[in-house]
Amino acid sequence: MRRTPALLINTADIELWPGGLLRARSNADARALTRARWVLRRKRDGRYLAVATAHGVLPLVPRLMREDGIEAALDALDQQALAPVADSTLLPLSGLQQRLAQLDINADGYEAATGLALEAEPAQLHLAGFDRYRRPLWLRRSAARGWQRLQLAAAAEGVALDAISGYRSHAYQLGIFERKRARGLAVADILQVNAAPGYSEHHSGFALDIGTPGEPPADESFEHTAAFAWLQGNAGRFGFQLSYPRDNPHGIVYEPWHWCWRDGSPVG
Template sequence: MHALDWHLVNSDAIEALPARLLRARANADARALAQAPWLLRRKRDGRFLATTGNGRFRALVPDLAREPGLDAILDALGAPHERAGIPYELPLDGLVAHLQALGLDTSYGDAVGLPLVAEPMRLEYAGRDRFRRPLWLLDPAARAWRRLRAAARADDIALDAISGYRSHAYQLGIFERKLARGLTLPQILAVNAAPGYSEHHGGCAIDIGTPGQPPAEEGFEATPAFAWLHRRAGEFGFRMSYPRGNPHGIVYEPWHWRWHPAG
Protein backbone atom coordinates (compact mmCIF):
# COMPACT_ATOMS: atom_id res chain seq x y z
CA MET A 1 0.00 0.00 0.00
CA HIS A 2 1.38 3.39 -0.96
CA ALA A 3 2.05 5.73 1.97
CA LEU A 4 -0.37 8.34 0.65
CA ASP A 5 -3.16 5.74 0.75
CA TRP A 6 -2.72 4.94 4.44
CA HIS A 7 -5.66 5.91 6.57
CA LEU A 8 -7.03 5.86 10.11
CA VAL A 9 -10.35 4.10 10.75
CA ASN A 10 -12.27 5.69 13.59
CA SER A 11 -14.81 4.63 16.18
CA ASP A 12 -15.95 6.19 19.43
CA ALA A 13 -13.47 4.48 21.76
CA ILE A 14 -10.87 2.74 19.55
CA GLU A 15 -9.04 3.68 16.36
CA ALA A 16 -7.34 1.44 13.79
CA LEU A 17 -4.09 2.67 12.24
CA PRO A 18 -1.52 1.26 9.80
CA ALA A 19 0.73 -0.75 12.11
CA ARG A 20 3.96 0.15 10.29
CA LEU A 21 3.50 3.83 11.17
CA LEU A 22 3.62 3.20 14.92
CA ARG A 23 6.60 2.72 17.19
CA ALA A 24 6.39 -0.22 19.56
CA ARG A 25 6.87 0.28 23.28
CA ALA A 26 8.03 -3.31 23.87
CA ASN A 27 9.69 -6.09 21.89
CA ALA A 28 6.51 -8.18 21.82
CA ASP A 29 4.57 -5.22 20.41
CA ALA A 30 7.30 -4.64 17.80
CA ARG A 31 6.94 -8.20 16.53
CA ALA A 32 3.16 -7.87 16.38
CA LEU A 33 3.34 -4.56 14.49
CA ALA A 34 5.72 -6.08 11.95
CA GLN A 35 3.35 -8.95 11.21
CA ALA A 36 -0.02 -7.21 10.76
CA PRO A 37 -1.37 -4.30 8.70
CA TRP A 38 -3.56 -2.80 11.44
CA LEU A 39 -3.06 -1.73 15.03
CA LEU A 40 -6.05 -1.14 17.31
CA ARG A 41 -5.37 1.66 19.80
CA ARG A 42 -7.48 2.98 22.68
CA LYS A 43 -8.21 6.65 22.00
CA ARG A 44 -8.44 7.82 25.59
CA ASP A 45 -4.84 6.99 26.56
CA GLY A 46 -3.14 5.66 23.41
CA ARG A 47 -2.82 2.09 24.74
CA PHE A 48 -2.02 -0.53 22.07
CA LEU A 49 -4.78 -3.14 22.24
CA ALA A 50 -4.35 -5.58 19.35
CA THR A 51 -3.12 -6.11 15.82
CA THR A 52 -5.32 -7.50 13.06
CA GLY A 53 -5.40 -8.25 9.35
CA ASN A 54 -4.18 -10.94 6.95
CA GLY A 55 -6.41 -13.42 8.76
CA ARG A 56 -4.67 -12.87 12.08
CA PHE A 57 -5.78 -11.23 15.31
CA ARG A 58 -3.37 -10.79 18.21
CA ALA A 59 -4.26 -9.28 21.58
CA LEU A 60 -1.65 -7.02 23.17
CA VAL A 61 -3.47 -6.58 26.50
CA PRO A 62 -5.10 -9.05 28.88
CA ASP A 63 -8.90 -9.35 28.93
CA LEU A 64 -9.19 -7.73 25.49
CA ALA A 65 -12.67 -9.24 25.04
CA ARG A 66 -13.91 -6.90 27.78
CA GLU A 67 -12.54 -3.78 26.10
CA PRO A 68 -15.38 -1.29 25.43
CA GLY A 69 -15.81 -0.54 21.76
CA LEU A 70 -13.92 -3.56 20.37
CA ASP A 71 -16.83 -4.81 18.26
CA ALA A 72 -17.48 -1.30 16.93
CA ILE A 73 -13.95 -0.82 15.57
CA LEU A 74 -13.88 -4.29 14.00
CA ASP A 75 -17.18 -3.48 12.27
CA ALA A 76 -15.81 -0.10 11.17
CA LEU A 77 -12.81 -1.72 9.49
CA GLY A 78 -15.17 -3.43 7.08
CA ALA A 79 -17.70 -0.61 6.67
CA PRO A 80 -17.90 2.10 3.97
CA HIS A 81 -16.53 5.45 5.08
CA GLU A 82 -18.34 7.84 2.79
CA ARG A 83 -21.48 8.15 0.72
CA ALA A 84 -21.53 10.08 -2.57
CA GLY A 85 -18.21 11.66 -1.62
CA ILE A 86 -19.46 12.87 1.79
CA PRO A 87 -17.54 11.32 4.73
CA TYR A 88 -19.48 9.49 7.38
CA GLU A 89 -19.19 11.01 10.85
CA LEU A 90 -19.33 9.41 14.27
CA PRO A 91 -22.44 10.14 16.35
CA LEU A 92 -22.22 12.78 19.07
CA ASP A 93 -24.33 11.02 21.71
CA GLY A 94 -21.41 9.75 23.78
CA LEU A 95 -19.68 13.12 23.69
CA VAL A 96 -22.77 14.92 25.00
CA ALA A 97 -22.85 12.55 27.99
CA HIS A 98 -19.17 13.25 28.71
CA LEU A 99 -19.76 17.01 28.53
CA GLN A 100 -22.60 16.73 31.00
CA ALA A 101 -20.30 14.81 33.36
CA LEU A 102 -17.86 17.75 33.17
CA GLY A 103 -20.67 20.18 33.96
CA LEU A 104 -21.05 21.51 30.41
CA ASP A 105 -24.02 21.60 28.05
CA THR A 106 -24.92 23.22 24.74
CA SER A 107 -25.03 26.64 26.39
CA TYR A 108 -21.21 26.63 26.15
CA GLY A 109 -21.38 26.43 22.37
CA ASP A 110 -24.04 29.12 22.25
CA ALA A 111 -21.90 31.42 24.41
CA VAL A 112 -18.75 31.11 22.28
CA GLY A 113 -20.51 30.75 18.93
CA LEU A 114 -18.96 27.39 18.09
CA PRO A 115 -20.74 24.24 16.89
CA LEU A 116 -20.12 20.72 18.09
CA VAL A 117 -17.70 19.05 15.67
CA ALA A 118 -18.18 15.39 14.81
CA GLU A 119 -15.21 13.12 14.14
CA PRO A 120 -14.85 11.56 10.66
CA MET A 121 -14.95 7.78 10.43
CA ARG A 122 -11.87 7.89 8.20
CA LEU A 123 -8.84 10.19 8.06
CA GLU A 124 -5.93 10.16 5.64
CA TYR A 125 -2.20 10.06 6.34
CA ALA A 126 -0.71 13.48 5.56
CA GLY A 127 2.91 12.81 6.48
CA ARG A 128 4.41 13.40 9.91
CA ASP A 129 4.32 16.39 12.18
CA ARG A 130 7.29 18.16 13.77
CA PHE A 131 7.42 15.54 16.50
CA ARG A 132 7.49 12.63 14.02
CA ARG A 133 3.95 11.59 14.85
CA PRO A 134 1.65 10.54 12.00
CA LEU A 135 -0.44 13.52 10.86
CA TRP A 136 -4.09 12.71 10.12
CA LEU A 137 -6.44 14.95 8.15
CA LEU A 138 -9.63 14.57 6.15
CA ASP A 139 -8.66 13.46 2.64
CA PRO A 140 -9.14 16.79 0.76
CA ALA A 141 -7.46 18.69 3.60
CA ALA A 142 -4.50 16.29 3.47
CA ARG A 143 -4.11 16.83 -0.27
CA ALA A 144 -4.38 20.61 0.16
CA TRP A 145 -1.76 20.56 2.93
CA ARG A 146 0.71 18.68 0.72
CA ARG A 147 0.17 21.19 -2.11
CA LEU A 148 0.48 24.15 0.26
CA ARG A 149 3.72 22.87 1.75
CA ALA A 150 5.20 22.13 -1.68
CA ALA A 151 4.36 25.63 -2.91
CA ALA A 152 5.97 27.15 0.17
CA ARG A 153 9.08 25.02 -0.35
CA ALA A 154 9.31 26.29 -3.93
CA ASP A 155 9.45 29.81 -2.46
CA ASP A 156 12.16 28.77 0.04
CA ILE A 157 9.68 28.75 2.93
CA ALA A 158 9.76 25.78 5.31
CA LEU A 159 6.45 24.82 6.94
CA ASP A 160 5.87 22.00 9.37
CA ALA A 161 2.78 20.64 11.05
CA ILE A 162 2.49 20.96 14.81
CA SER A 163 -0.75 18.96 15.02
CA GLY A 164 -3.75 18.00 12.94
CA TYR A 165 -6.71 15.80 13.88
CA ARG A 166 -7.35 15.37 17.60
CA SER A 167 -10.11 13.14 18.98
CA HIS A 168 -12.82 14.01 21.47
CA ALA A 169 -11.28 11.41 23.78
CA TYR A 170 -7.91 13.16 23.65
CA GLN A 171 -9.49 16.49 24.55
CA LEU A 172 -11.51 14.89 27.33
CA GLY A 173 -8.31 13.46 28.75
CA ILE A 174 -6.77 16.95 28.91
CA PHE A 175 -9.72 18.20 30.93
CA GLU A 176 -9.74 15.23 33.28
CA ARG A 177 -6.01 15.50 34.01
CA LYS A 178 -6.23 19.22 34.69
CA LEU A 179 -9.28 18.79 36.92
CA ALA A 180 -7.38 16.11 38.83
CA ARG A 181 -4.55 18.62 39.40
CA GLY A 182 -7.02 21.00 41.03
CA LEU A 183 -7.77 23.43 38.18
CA THR A 184 -11.32 24.68 37.89
CA LEU A 185 -13.43 24.28 34.76
CA PRO A 186 -13.33 28.05 33.96
CA GLN A 187 -9.53 28.01 34.28
CA ILE A 188 -9.24 25.14 31.82
CA LEU A 189 -11.71 26.69 29.35
CA ALA A 190 -9.59 29.85 29.28
CA VAL A 191 -6.88 27.97 27.38
CA ASN A 192 -8.56 24.80 26.03
CA ALA A 193 -11.67 24.47 23.90
CA ALA A 194 -14.28 22.21 25.43
CA PRO A 195 -14.22 18.64 24.07
CA GLY A 196 -16.22 18.54 20.86
CA TYR A 197 -15.78 22.21 20.03
CA SER A 198 -12.25 22.19 18.61
CA GLU A 199 -11.85 22.49 14.84
CA HIS A 200 -9.17 19.81 15.10
CA HIS A 201 -11.84 17.17 15.72
CA GLY A 202 -13.13 17.43 12.14
CA GLY A 203 -9.78 16.72 10.49
CA CYS A 204 -9.63 19.99 8.54
CA ALA A 205 -7.60 22.13 10.96
CA ILE A 206 -3.83 22.15 11.29
CA ASP A 207 -1.45 24.01 13.56
CA ILE A 208 1.44 25.20 11.39
CA GLY A 209 4.97 26.13 12.40
CA THR A 210 8.38 26.70 10.90
CA PRO A 211 11.73 25.19 11.94
CA GLY A 212 13.47 27.11 14.71
CA GLN A 213 10.25 28.73 15.94
CA PRO A 214 8.59 27.44 19.15
CA PRO A 215 5.26 25.76 18.40
CA ALA A 216 1.91 27.50 18.92
CA GLU A 217 3.26 30.85 20.05
CA GLU A 218 2.18 34.32 18.96
CA GLY A 219 5.73 35.07 17.79
CA PHE A 220 5.00 32.93 14.73
CA GLU A 221 3.35 36.00 13.20
CA ALA A 222 6.79 37.66 12.84
CA THR A 223 8.22 34.86 10.68
CA PRO A 224 8.55 34.74 6.88
CA ALA A 225 6.47 31.56 7.04
CA PHE A 226 3.48 33.41 8.49
CA ALA A 227 3.85 36.24 5.96
CA TRP A 228 3.81 33.63 3.18
CA LEU A 229 0.71 31.95 4.62
CA HIS A 230 -1.02 35.31 4.92
CA ARG A 231 -0.41 35.94 1.22
CA ARG A 232 -0.97 32.51 -0.29
CA ALA A 233 -2.74 30.04 2.02
CA GLY A 234 -6.11 31.05 0.59
CA GLU A 235 -5.08 29.69 -2.81
CA PHE A 236 -5.11 26.24 -1.23
CA GLY A 237 -8.31 26.67 0.77
CA PHE A 238 -6.72 27.48 4.14
CA ARG A 239 -7.82 30.34 6.37
CA MET A 240 -6.63 31.46 9.79
CA SER A 241 -9.46 30.63 12.20
CA TYR A 242 -8.76 32.89 15.16
CA PRO A 243 -7.42 36.34 14.26
CA ARG A 244 -7.26 39.10 16.83
CA GLY A 245 -10.70 40.12 18.04
CA ASN A 246 -12.42 36.99 16.75
CA PRO A 247 -16.07 36.66 17.80
CA HIS A 248 -15.46 33.43 19.74
CA GLY A 249 -13.29 35.02 22.40
CA ILE A 250 -10.45 32.63 21.54
CA VAL A 251 -6.93 34.00 21.95
CA TYR A 252 -5.11 35.08 18.80
CA GLU A 253 -3.70 31.95 17.11
CA PRO A 254 -1.61 32.84 14.05
CA TRP A 255 -0.54 29.18 13.82
CA HIS A 256 -4.06 27.69 13.53
CA TRP A 257 -5.34 27.32 9.96
CA ARG A 258 -8.34 25.42 8.66
CA TRP A 259 -9.02 24.04 5.21
CA HIS A 260 -12.42 25.02 3.77
CA PRO A 261 -14.02 23.32 0.77
CA ALA A 262 -14.43 25.49 -2.31
CA GLY A 263 -17.75 27.18 -2.86
Protein backbone atom coordinates in the same frame (compact mmCIF):
# COMPACT_ATOMS: atom_id res chain seq x y z
CA MET B 1 6.74 -5.23 -0.03
CA ARG B 2 3.10 -4.70 1.01
CA ARG B 3 2.12 -1.07 0.77
CA THR B 4 0.85 0.40 4.04
CA PRO B 5 -2.66 1.81 3.62
CA ALA B 6 -2.64 5.56 4.19
CA LEU B 7 -5.91 5.59 6.14
CA LEU B 8 -6.88 5.85 9.78
CA ILE B 9 -10.17 4.02 10.39
CA ASN B 10 -12.06 5.74 13.19
CA THR B 11 -14.75 4.46 15.55
CA ALA B 12 -16.22 5.99 18.70
CA ASP B 13 -13.85 4.24 21.12
CA ILE B 14 -11.10 2.65 19.02
CA GLU B 15 -8.86 3.78 16.16
CA LEU B 16 -7.51 1.37 13.56
CA TRP B 17 -4.01 2.44 12.54
CA PRO B 18 -2.27 1.03 9.47
CA GLY B 19 0.68 -1.19 10.28
CA GLY B 20 4.14 0.35 10.30
CA LEU B 21 3.24 3.74 11.81
CA LEU B 22 3.11 3.07 15.55
CA ARG B 23 6.12 2.55 17.78
CA ALA B 24 6.44 -0.58 19.89
CA ARG B 25 6.30 -0.03 23.65
CA SER B 26 7.49 -3.49 24.68
CA ASN B 27 9.12 -6.56 23.20
CA ALA B 28 5.70 -8.19 22.89
CA ASP B 29 4.41 -5.13 21.04
CA ALA B 30 7.42 -5.20 18.73
CA ARG B 31 6.81 -8.79 17.70
CA ALA B 32 3.11 -8.16 17.11
CA LEU B 33 3.57 -4.88 15.26
CA THR B 34 5.97 -6.41 12.74
CA ARG B 35 3.09 -8.62 11.58
CA ALA B 36 0.35 -6.01 11.78
CA ARG B 37 -1.73 -4.85 8.87
CA TRP B 38 -3.81 -2.83 11.30
CA VAL B 39 -3.37 -1.90 14.96
CA LEU B 40 -6.44 -1.39 17.14
CA ARG B 41 -5.70 1.44 19.58
CA ARG B 42 -7.93 2.62 22.41
CA LYS B 43 -8.67 6.32 21.94
CA ARG B 44 -9.02 7.12 25.62
CA ASP B 45 -5.41 6.38 26.54
CA GLY B 46 -3.66 5.15 23.40
CA ARG B 47 -3.39 1.54 24.63
CA TYR B 48 -2.73 -1.01 21.89
CA LEU B 49 -5.55 -3.56 22.05
CA ALA B 50 -4.91 -5.93 19.14
CA VAL B 51 -3.30 -6.27 15.75
CA ALA B 52 -4.95 -7.55 12.63
CA THR B 53 -2.58 -9.77 10.65
CA ALA B 54 -2.92 -11.79 7.47
CA HIS B 55 -4.02 -14.70 9.66
CA GLY B 56 -6.55 -12.96 11.90
CA VAL B 57 -6.78 -10.74 14.98
CA LEU B 58 -4.10 -11.10 17.67
CA PRO B 59 -5.16 -9.67 21.08
CA LEU B 60 -2.64 -7.59 23.03
CA VAL B 61 -4.81 -7.25 26.16
CA PRO B 62 -6.71 -9.79 28.26
CA ARG B 63 -10.44 -10.14 27.53
CA LEU B 64 -10.28 -8.18 24.30
CA MET B 65 -13.94 -8.79 23.51
CA ARG B 66 -14.96 -6.96 26.70
CA GLU B 67 -13.35 -3.72 25.53
CA ASP B 68 -15.77 -0.84 24.95
CA GLY B 69 -16.42 -0.46 21.23
CA ILE B 70 -14.55 -3.59 20.13
CA GLU B 71 -17.45 -4.96 18.10
CA ALA B 72 -17.78 -1.67 16.21
CA ALA B 73 -14.02 -1.62 15.57
CA LEU B 74 -13.99 -5.17 14.22
CA ASP B 75 -17.02 -4.37 12.05
CA ALA B 76 -15.15 -1.34 10.68
CA LEU B 77 -12.17 -3.57 9.94
CA ASP B 78 -14.38 -6.01 8.02
CA GLN B 79 -16.02 -3.11 6.17
CA GLN B 80 -12.63 -1.72 5.15
CA ALA B 81 -11.72 -5.09 3.64
CA LEU B 82 -14.98 -5.18 1.64
CA ALA B 83 -15.52 -1.56 0.63
CA PRO B 84 -14.02 1.55 2.31
CA VAL B 85 -16.51 3.99 3.82
CA ALA B 86 -17.24 7.25 2.02
CA ASP B 87 -14.84 10.05 2.86
CA SER B 88 -17.73 12.20 4.09
CA THR B 89 -19.00 9.65 6.66
CA LEU B 90 -19.07 11.05 10.21
CA LEU B 91 -19.28 9.30 13.56
CA PRO B 92 -22.32 9.85 15.78
CA LEU B 93 -21.81 12.25 18.67
CA SER B 94 -22.20 9.46 21.22
CA GLY B 95 -20.88 9.98 24.71
CA LEU B 96 -20.29 13.69 24.24
CA GLN B 97 -22.78 14.85 26.87
CA GLN B 98 -21.09 12.62 29.42
CA ARG B 99 -17.70 14.14 28.57
CA LEU B 100 -19.04 17.65 28.97
CA ALA B 101 -20.78 16.77 32.24
CA GLN B 102 -17.43 15.55 33.60
CA LEU B 103 -16.19 19.11 33.12
CA ASP B 104 -19.37 20.80 34.38
CA ILE B 105 -19.90 22.38 30.96
CA ASN B 106 -23.47 23.04 29.87
CA ALA B 107 -23.57 22.44 26.11
CA ASP B 108 -26.41 24.86 25.35
CA GLY B 109 -24.86 27.63 27.40
CA TYR B 110 -21.42 27.02 25.94
CA GLU B 111 -22.69 27.16 22.36
CA ALA B 112 -24.65 30.34 23.03
CA ALA B 113 -21.65 32.02 24.66
CA THR B 114 -19.03 31.02 22.07
CA GLY B 115 -20.86 30.48 18.80
CA LEU B 116 -18.80 27.32 18.34
CA ALA B 117 -20.45 24.36 16.63
CA LEU B 118 -20.27 20.70 17.51
CA GLU B 119 -17.67 18.91 15.39
CA ALA B 120 -18.29 15.25 14.61
CA GLU B 121 -15.29 13.00 14.03
CA PRO B 122 -14.79 11.56 10.52
CA ALA B 123 -15.02 7.79 10.10
CA GLN B 124 -11.73 7.80 8.20
CA LEU B 125 -8.75 10.11 7.87
CA HIS B 126 -5.88 10.30 5.39
CA LEU B 127 -2.18 10.40 6.05
CA ALA B 128 -1.03 13.94 5.22
CA GLY B 129 2.63 13.33 6.02
CA PHE B 130 4.28 13.72 9.42
CA ASP B 131 4.36 16.54 11.92
CA ARG B 132 7.33 18.25 13.53
CA TYR B 133 7.70 15.39 15.99
CA ARG B 134 7.59 12.69 13.29
CA ARG B 135 4.09 11.64 14.29
CA PRO B 136 1.63 10.73 11.52
CA LEU B 137 -0.50 13.73 10.56
CA TRP B 138 -4.13 12.73 9.99
CA LEU B 139 -6.57 14.96 8.10
CA ARG B 140 -9.64 14.64 5.90
CA ARG B 141 -8.63 13.92 2.31
CA SER B 142 -9.35 17.42 0.99
CA ALA B 143 -7.48 19.07 3.84
CA ALA B 144 -4.56 16.64 3.47
CA ARG B 145 -4.20 17.49 -0.21
CA GLY B 146 -4.54 21.20 0.53
CA TRP B 147 -1.87 21.06 3.23
CA GLN B 148 0.58 19.17 1.03
CA ARG B 149 0.14 21.69 -1.79
CA LEU B 150 0.40 24.61 0.61
CA GLN B 151 3.60 23.28 2.16
CA LEU B 152 5.20 22.63 -1.24
CA ALA B 153 4.24 26.07 -2.55
CA ALA B 154 5.76 27.73 0.50
CA ALA B 155 8.96 25.68 0.16
CA ALA B 156 9.26 26.74 -3.48
CA GLU B 157 9.40 30.34 -2.23
CA GLY B 158 11.93 29.57 0.50
CA VAL B 159 9.42 29.39 3.36
CA ALA B 160 9.51 26.33 5.62
CA LEU B 161 6.22 25.25 7.16
CA ASP B 162 5.74 22.29 9.46
CA ALA B 163 2.65 20.82 11.07
CA ILE B 164 2.34 20.80 14.86
CA SER B 165 -0.85 18.75 15.06
CA GLY B 166 -3.89 17.82 13.01
CA TYR B 167 -6.87 15.63 13.87
CA ARG B 168 -7.69 15.10 17.56
CA SER B 169 -10.46 12.91 18.94
CA HIS B 170 -13.05 14.00 21.49
CA ALA B 171 -11.32 11.68 23.96
CA TYR B 172 -7.95 13.35 23.34
CA GLN B 173 -9.48 16.80 23.90
CA LEU B 174 -10.95 15.60 27.18
CA GLY B 175 -7.49 14.42 28.18
CA ILE B 176 -6.09 17.92 27.60
CA PHE B 177 -8.63 19.28 30.07
CA GLU B 178 -7.98 16.52 32.61
CA ARG B 179 -4.22 17.10 32.53
CA LYS B 180 -4.58 20.87 32.93
CA ARG B 181 -7.10 20.47 35.76
CA ALA B 182 -4.64 18.13 37.48
CA ARG B 183 -2.14 21.02 37.37
CA GLY B 184 -4.65 23.22 39.19
CA LEU B 185 -6.16 25.17 36.29
CA ALA B 186 -9.87 26.01 36.37
CA VAL B 187 -12.11 24.89 33.51
CA ALA B 188 -13.00 28.52 32.76
CA ASP B 189 -9.31 29.33 32.29
CA ILE B 190 -8.71 26.27 30.08
CA LEU B 191 -11.65 27.28 27.88
CA GLN B 192 -9.84 30.51 27.05
CA VAL B 193 -7.19 28.43 25.26
CA ASN B 194 -8.85 25.11 24.37
CA ALA B 195 -12.30 24.48 22.98
CA ALA B 196 -14.52 22.14 24.98
CA PRO B 197 -14.47 18.48 23.92
CA GLY B 198 -16.67 18.18 20.86
CA TYR B 199 -16.16 21.81 19.82
CA SER B 200 -12.57 21.88 18.60
CA GLU B 201 -12.04 22.26 14.85
CA HIS B 202 -9.34 19.60 15.22
CA HIS B 203 -12.09 16.99 15.68
CA SER B 204 -13.29 17.61 12.13
CA GLY B 205 -10.05 16.59 10.44
CA PHE B 206 -10.00 19.91 8.56
CA ALA B 207 -7.84 21.93 10.98
CA LEU B 208 -4.15 21.87 11.76
CA ASP B 209 -1.64 23.89 13.75
CA ILE B 210 1.21 25.21 11.63
CA GLY B 211 4.68 26.26 12.68
CA THR B 212 8.10 26.91 11.23
CA PRO B 213 11.45 25.35 12.24
CA GLY B 214 13.21 27.11 15.09
CA GLU B 215 10.03 28.65 16.52
CA PRO B 216 8.17 27.28 19.57
CA PRO B 217 4.94 25.43 18.76
CA ALA B 218 1.56 27.11 19.18
CA ASP B 219 3.04 30.39 20.38
CA GLU B 220 1.91 33.92 19.53
CA SER B 221 5.48 34.69 18.46
CA PHE B 222 4.65 32.82 15.24
CA GLU B 223 2.87 36.02 14.15
CA HIS B 224 6.26 37.71 13.63
CA THR B 225 7.74 35.05 11.33
CA ALA B 226 8.11 35.02 7.57
CA ALA B 227 6.06 31.83 7.60
CA PHE B 228 3.04 33.58 9.08
CA ALA B 229 3.37 36.48 6.66
CA TRP B 230 3.43 33.99 3.78
CA LEU B 231 0.33 32.23 5.12
CA GLN B 232 -1.54 35.49 5.41
CA GLY B 233 -0.88 36.22 1.76
CA ASN B 234 -1.25 32.74 0.31
CA ALA B 235 -3.14 30.25 2.52
CA GLY B 236 -6.50 31.27 1.08
CA ARG B 237 -5.42 30.10 -2.38
CA PHE B 238 -5.17 26.59 -0.97
CA GLY B 239 -8.45 26.66 0.95
CA PHE B 240 -7.11 27.53 4.42
CA GLN B 241 -8.29 30.31 6.72
CA LEU B 242 -7.11 31.59 10.09
CA SER B 243 -9.76 30.47 12.59
CA TYR B 244 -9.03 32.61 15.65
CA PRO B 245 -7.76 36.10 14.83
CA ARG B 246 -7.48 38.77 17.49
CA ASP B 247 -10.77 39.64 19.19
CA ASN B 248 -12.58 36.73 17.55
CA PRO B 249 -16.24 36.28 18.55
CA HIS B 250 -15.65 32.84 20.08
CA GLY B 251 -13.61 34.08 23.04
CA ILE B 252 -10.63 31.94 22.00
CA VAL B 253 -7.21 33.54 22.45
CA TYR B 254 -5.43 34.74 19.33
CA GLU B 255 -3.96 31.70 17.53
CA PRO B 256 -1.86 32.69 14.52
CA TRP B 257 -0.84 29.03 14.18
CA HIS B 258 -4.36 27.50 13.83
CA TRP B 259 -5.65 27.19 10.26
CA CYS B 260 -8.68 25.36 8.91
CA TRP B 261 -9.42 24.07 5.42
CA ARG B 262 -12.77 25.48 4.29
CA ASP B 263 -12.63 25.85 0.52
CA GLY B 264 -14.26 23.14 -1.60
CA SER B 265 -11.91 23.65 -4.53
CA PRO B 266 -8.22 24.13 -3.61
CA VAL B 267 -5.81 24.98 -6.38
CA GLY B 268 -4.33 22.15 -8.36
